[in-house]
Amino acid sequence: xxxxxxxxxxxxxxxxxxxxxxxxxxxxxxxxxxxxxxxxx
Amino acid sequence: xxxxxxxxxxxxxxxxxxxxxxxxxxxxxxxxxxxxxxxxxxxxxxxxxxxxxxxxxxxxxxxxxxxxxxxxxxxxxxxxxxxxxxxxxxxxxxxxxxxxxxxxxxxxxxxxxxxxxxxxxxxxxxxxxxxxxxxxxxxxxxxxxxxxxxxxxxxxxxxxxxxxxxxxxxxxxxxxxxxxxxxxxxxxxxxxxxxxxxxxxxxxxxxxxxxxxxxxxxxxxxxxxxxxxxxxxxxxxxxxxxxxxxxxxxxxxxxxxxxxxxxxxxxxxxxxxxxxxxxxxxxxxx
Amino acid sequence: xxxxxxxxxxxxxxxxxxxxxxxxxxxxxxxxxxxxxxxxxxxxxxxxxxxxxxxxxxxxxxxxxxxxxxxxxxxxxxxxxxxxxxxxxxxxxxxxxxxxxxxxxxxxxxxxxxxxxxxxxxxxxxxxxxxxxxxxxxxxxxxxxxxxxxxxxxxxxxxxxxxxxxxxxxxxxxxxxxxxxxxxxxxxxxxxxxxxxxxxxxxxxxxxxxxxxxxxxxxxxxxxxxxxxxxxxxxxxxxxxxxxxxxxxxxxxxxxxxxxxxxxxxxxxxxxxxxxxxxxxxxxxxxxxxxxxxxxxxxxxxxxxxxxxxxxxxxxxxxxxxxxxxxxxxxxxxxxxxxxxxxxxxxxxxxxxxxxxxxxxxxxxxxxxxxxxxxxxxxxxxxxxxxxxxxxxxxxxxxxxxxxxxxxxxxxxxxxxxxxxxxxxxxxxxxxxxxxxxxxxxxxxxxxxxxxxxxx
Numbered sequence: 001x002x003x004x005x006x007x008x009x010x011x012x013x014x015x016x017x018x019x020x021x022x023x024x025x026x027x028x029x030x031x032x033x034x035x036x037x038x039x040x041x
Numbered sequence: 042x043x044x045x046x047x048x049x050x051x052x053x054x055x056x057x058x059x060x061x062x063x064x065x066x067x068x069x070x071x072x073x074x075x076x077x078x079x080x081x082x083x084x085x086x087x088x089x090x091x092x093x094x095x096x097x098x099x100x101x102x103x104x105x106x107x108x109x110x111x112x113x114x115x116x117x118x119x120x121x122x123x124x125x126x127x128x129x130x131x132x133x134x135x136x137x138x139x140x141x142x143x144x145x146x147x148x149x150x151x152x153x154x155x156x157x158x159x160x161x162x163x164x165x166x167x168x169x170x171x172x173x174x175x176x177x178x179x180x181x182x183x184x185x186x187x188x189x190x191x192x193x194x195x196x197x198x199x200x201x202x203x204x205x206x207x208x209x210x211x212x213x214x215x216x217x218x219x220x221x222x223x224x225x226x227x228x229x230x231x232x233x234x235x236x237x238x239x240x241x242x243x244x245x246x247x248x249x250x251x252x253x254x255x256x257x258x259x260x261x262x263x264x265x266x267x268x269x270x271x272x273x274x275x276x277x278x279x280x281x282x283x284x285x286x287x288x289x290x291x292x293x294x295x296x297x298x299x300x301x302x303x304x305x306x307x308x309x310x311x312x313x314x315x316x317x318x319x320x321x322x323x324x325x326x327x
Numbered sequence: 328x329x330x331x332x333x334x335x336x337x338x339x340x341x342x343x344x345x346x347x348x349x350x351x352x353x354x355x356x357x358x359x360x361x362x363x364x365x366x367x368x369x370x371x372x373x374x375x376x377x378x379x380x381x382x383x384x385x386x387x388x389x390x391x392x393x394x395x396x397x398x399x400x401x402x403x404x405x406x407x408x409x410x411x412x413x414x415x416x417x418x419x420x421x422x423x424x425x426x427x428x429x430x431x432x433x434x435x436x437x438x439x440x441x442x443x444x445x446x447x448x449x450x451x452x453x454x455x456x457x458x459x460x461x462x463x464x465x466x467x468x469x470x471x472x473x474x475x476x477x478x479x480x481x482x483x484x485x486x487x488x489x490x491x492x493x494x495x496x497x498x499x500x501x502x503x504x505x506x507x508x509x510x511x512x513x514x515x516x517x518x519x520x521x522x523x524x525x526x527x528x529x530x531x532x533x534x535x536x537x538x539x540x541x542x543x544x545x546x547x548x549x550x551x552x553x554x555x556x557x558x559x560x561x562x563x564x565x566x567x568x569x570x571x572x573x574x575x576x577x578x579x580x581x582x583x584x585x586x587x588x589x590x591x592x593x594x595x596x597x598x599x600x601x602x603x604x605x606x607x608x609x610x611x612x613x614x615x616x617x618x619x620x621x622x623x624x625x626x627x628x629x630x631x632x633x634x635x636x637x638x639x640x641x642x643x644x645x646x647x648x649x650x651x652x653x654x655x656x657x658x659x660x661x662x663x664x665x666x667x668x669x670x671x672x673x674x675x676x677x678x679x680x681x682x683x684x685x686x687x688x689x690x691x692x693x694x695x696x697x698x699x700x701x702x703x704x705x706x707x708x709x710x711x712x713x714x715x716x717x718x719x720x721x722x723x724x725x726x727x728x729x730x731x732x733x734x735x736x737x738x739x740x741x742x743x744x745x746x747x748x749x750x751x752x753x754x755x756x757x758x759x760x761x762x763x764x765x766x767x768x769x770x771x772x773x774x775x776x777x778x779x780x781x782x783x
C-alpha cells in the first residue's frame with residue numbers, strides 16, 4: 001500500500017480544518033462586536 | 042495488598058456493583074408503568090415522541106432537565122401554557138417571540154397539524170410523569186415571580202413545597218383579608234397564573250401584564266369596544282378568568298381564531314370562593 | 328517504533344485530530360449563538376451545531392482510542408499486528424460513518440436521542456468497526472501469547488464498550504425507559520469502561536515514561552479499576568435524577584457518585600507517585616506534561632466539578648443548567664481528550680521523521696494554551712451557570728430573561744474558547760509538520776529493556 005502518498009492529502013485537509021477554525025473564531029468575534037451594545041446585565 | 046488481592050478487589054467490587062445495579066433495574070421496570078402512567082402512552086403520544094426526536098428538539102431544549110441548554114425546559118410546559126397556545130406557537134414561533142428583544146429565536150419547524158397535536162400530547166404525558174417532584178419551583182419561559190409587588194411577607198418564612206408555585210407565597214389562613222387570599226390563589230392556582238402574567242408594568246409574557254388592569258378595564262368598558270357580558274370591573278375580571286374567550290384582548294400573540302390561549306379550565310378547577318378572592322386581588326392592581 | 332504495523336496509529340491520530348479541529352468549529356458557532364440574533368438561524372441552527380459538536384467529540388475520541396490501542400498492543404505483546412489491512416478497513420469504515428453522520432445532521436438526518444443521534448445504519452457500521460477492532464486486537468494478542476495486565480484492562484474496556492453499545496440499538500416506546508438505557512451506553516462508557524481504557528493508557532505511559540516498576544503499577548491499576556466500577560456502575564444513578572424512575576435512585580446516586588472522585592484521586596496519586604519514585608527521566612517531556620496534566624485536569628473537571636453538583640439536594644436546582652456544561656467540558660477534556668493527546672505525543676516522535684524526542688516548542692505552546700483556554704471556558708460556564716441557577720431556578724425569573732442577564736459570560740467563553748482553539752490548532756499544525764515514517768527505528772527488543780522486563 002502506498003500510504004506515503006496519503007500524507008499530502010491529509011495534510012491539506014488539516015489546513016482546511018485550521019482555516020475553518022480561524023473562520024469560526026473570526027465569525028465569533030465579529031458577532032461579539034455586532035452584538036456588543038445588545039449585551040447587558 | 043499484593044497483586045492477587047488487588048485483582049480480587051477489582052473483580053469483586055465490579056461484580057457486586059453490577060449485581061446490585063441489575064437488581065435495581067429489574068425493580069425499576071416493575072415500577073415504570075406506575076411512575077410514568079404507561080397506560081397513557083397512546084399511539085398519538087408515541088408519535089409525538091417520534092416528532093420530538095425527528096426535529097432534534099433535545100439539542101436546544103431540555104426535557105426532565107436533559108438536553109441542551111439553549112432553550113427553555115419543557116418538562117412541565119403543558120401546565121404553564123394551554124394547548125391552544127402551544128399549537129399556535131408551534132405553527133409560527135416567530136410571532137410569539139422577537140429575536141431582537143429576546144436575542145434568540147426558535148426557527149420555524151414547519152410541522153404538520155397532526156405532528157403539532159401529537160407533540161403537545163407527548164409533552165402533556167411528560168408533564169404528568171412522577172419525576173421525584175422536579176423542578177422544585179416552576180421553571181418559567183419568560184417573566185417571573187420577582188417582577189412584581191408583594192413577594193413574601195416581612196419576616197415570615199416561605200415554605201418550599203415541591204411542585205407548587207411557592208416562590209414568594211405568603212402563608213395564609215381563612216381569616217386573612219380576601220385580597221391576601223386572592224393573591225395566594227393567583228400564585229398557587231394550576232395552571233400557574235404567573236407563568237404567563239406578570240404584575241410589572243409593561244412586562245408582558247405569554248399573557249399581558251396585569252399591572253394597571255383596573256384602569257385598562259375601565260377604559261375598555263367605557264370605550265364601547267367590549268364584546269362580553271360584564272358591566273363592571275369585577276364582572277369583567279370574573280368573566281376573563283372563567284371564560285377567557287368572551288372578550289379577546291389585543292394582539293395576535295394572545296389568541297387565534299377567536300379563541301384565547303388562556304386555559305379555560307379555571308371555572309372548574311377553582312371554587313366559587315377562590316374565584317371571588319382572585320377577583321378581589323386583581324381589583325387591587327390599579 | 329519497534330514494530331512496523333504500529334504505523335497504522337499515525338492515520339488514526341491524523342483523522343482524530345482533524346475531527347477534533349472540526350469539533351471546535353461547531354463549538355465556537357454554538358457559543359456565538361448565545362450572544363444575540365443569529366444570521367445562521369436557518370442555515371446552521373443551534374440544534375445542528377450542537378449535535379455535530381458532541382458527536383464529533385465521541386467520534387474523534389474513539390478514533391484516538393483505537394489508534395492508541397493499535398500503537399500500544401504491539402508494544403505490550405511484542406509482535407506485529409494481526410492484520411494492518413483490517414485496521415485500515417476499520418479506519419475507512421469508521422471515518423466514513425463519522426463523516427456521513429455529520430453531513431446527515433446538516434440535513435437533519437438523525438434520531439434526536441441525545442448523544443446517540445446516529446441513525447441505525449450508522450450505528451450498525453459502528454458495531455462492525457468495534458467487531459473488526461476486537462478481532463484484530465484479540466488475534467494479535469493470541470498470536471503473541473503475551474498478555475499483560477495493562478493490555479487486559481484495555482481489551483476488557485474495549486469489549487465492554489462494544490457490549491454497552493447494544494442498548495443504544497433498541498427502540499423504546501416509553502421515553503423514561505429510553506432515558507434509562509441511554510445512560511447504560513453513555514454513562515457506563517464515560518464513567519466506566521472509558522475510564523478503564525484511560526487507566527490502561529495511563530499505566531502504559533507511566534511505565535514507559537517514568538520507568539516505574541510494572542508489577543507495582545499494574546497492581547494499582549487493578550485497584551483503580553475496582554474503584555471505577557464500584558462507584559461508576561451505581562453512580563449511573565446520578566443520571567436517573569428527575570426522569571421518572573423510582574425514588575431510591577436519588578440516595579444511591581448521591582452516595583456512589585460522591586465516591587467516584589476516589590478513583591480519580593487514586594489515578595492522580597498513582598501518576599504523581601510514579602513520577603516521584605522513578606523521576607521524570609524520560610526524554611519525551613511533552614508526553615509527560617500531557618500524562619500528568621490529564622490526571623490533574625480529570626481530578627478538577629470530573630472529580631471536583633462533578634462532585635459540586637451531584638448531590639440530589641443540590642442537583643435539583645442545578646439540573647439542566649449551564650452548570651452541567653461546565654462539568655461536561657472540563658471532564659471530557661481532562662479525562663479523554665488529554666489522555667488521547669498524551670498517547671499521540673508519546674507515539675509521534677517515532678511515528679514521524681525528524682521530530683525531536685522531547686517535543687517541539689510549538690507542542691508546549693499547544694499544551695499550555697489548551698490548558699489555559701479550557702480552564703477559562705470552564706470558569707465561564709461556571710459563572711454563567713451559577714447566575715442561571717440563582718436567577719432562574721431560585722428567584723424564579725423566566726428562562727429567556729435570565730439568559731439575557733448571563734450573556735456577558737459568553738463573551739468570556741468565546742475569548743477563552745479562542746485561546747483553547749489556538750492551542751488545538753498548534754497541536755494539529757505540529758502533528759502534521761513532520762511526515763510519517765513506516766520503518767522500524769529501534770530493534771524489537773525481546774524483553775531487553777528494564778521497564779519491560781517484568782511481566783505479570
